[in-house]
Amino acid sequence: MASDEYVPLYVQIGRHVRSQILGGQLNDGDAIPSEPSLMKTFGTTRGTVRQAIGELVNEGLVRREQGKGTFVQFRPMTHSIWNFGGFSDSIRGRAGLGVARVIEHEVIDVDGEPTLRLVRLRGIRTPEGDESIHSLDTSHLSLRLFPGLDTVDFENASLYQTLRERYGVHPHRTELSLTTVAPDAAVFALLGETPRSPALVTLRGHAYDGDDRQIEQIEIVYSSSIEFKISTTMPSTGD
CATH class of the missing domain: 1.10.10.10 (Winged helix-like DNA-binding domain superfamily/Winged helix DNA-binding domain)
Structure with a gap:
């Protein structure tokens, strides 16, 4: 580490x-x-x-x-996007099996730091064998922080489970911005979208461990079939 x-x-x-x-x-x-x-x-x-x-x-x-x-000057305001988190964790207990297809798996240089760039299509396979693609996930992770992470087969392994079990690092929180984008033709094709599909929801940001150390840079482009439900809890201010 x-x-x-x-x-x-x-x-x-x-x-x-x-x-x-x-x-x-x-x-x-x-x-x-x-x-x-x-x-x-x-x-x-x-x-x-x-x-x-x-x-x-x-x-x-x-x-x-x-x-x-x-x-x-911080008044806690909790925004919970239901089922957001590590994909394998989020679908645990649901009918179906999480599946991943690795699109890119390469070591790149980011500001002099060896970094794993991991791009995966994520989805669910039903008990009947049908598959649906939910998102295109891009992760950047430091290989100085996680040596050997580039040798893991992420079509058959969960990223966050690997961080927990192999490195003793527990993803604790994320800071993400939500936007809509009109992806290029390659992204549309990967997600099974058509040029007539609406702009797709995209989350960008970072994941941190319990020591507030940045462990992952994240970009997730969701297919148009995904519905977001957001719950918000705000403290009473007396206003």
Whole structure:
């Protein structure tokens, strides 16, 4: 497993504070640890700490108040897209068997980092033997973080189960943006769509483990047969 020696200190500090906020140790309105405290904890300079805090400000997780400090501005709002997650996990218990067809499986260079690019068609085979394609999934994963991952046959293995069992890494959360796109002819053909099909829903973003470490870059293009159901829970604000 890769260690934090490859991760800039300001990123490590940001992860530390972000984890405290998202984990509930720091709540909306709480002051985050002071600059001197973070400097001591991470053995670094004020400039590095301020760079980390600046990133959190840009993300909207904290706000600076002149002469007072830096405070959390985070009110939990849960958006749950039903059945989203690792595909094999999401269909467990349902009638049918998850199937995958690997379209691309190659090692590429991303900013000097050896990276597995994995493109798969995902779907379900019914007990009667019929197959339906649900999505085209593209994953990028660091081979420095997951050495040997490029040797796994992902037509017969679950990606997230492999991360859990082989590397001891448990996908914990995702940050994704949802858009609609009009894919090119090759994507339409892979998903069994026609040029008259509507624009397809696409999710793009990243998956993180319990230590708030990015473990996967994700892009999922769903077929037009997929229906999304989204539930939202927001805390009462008294408004």
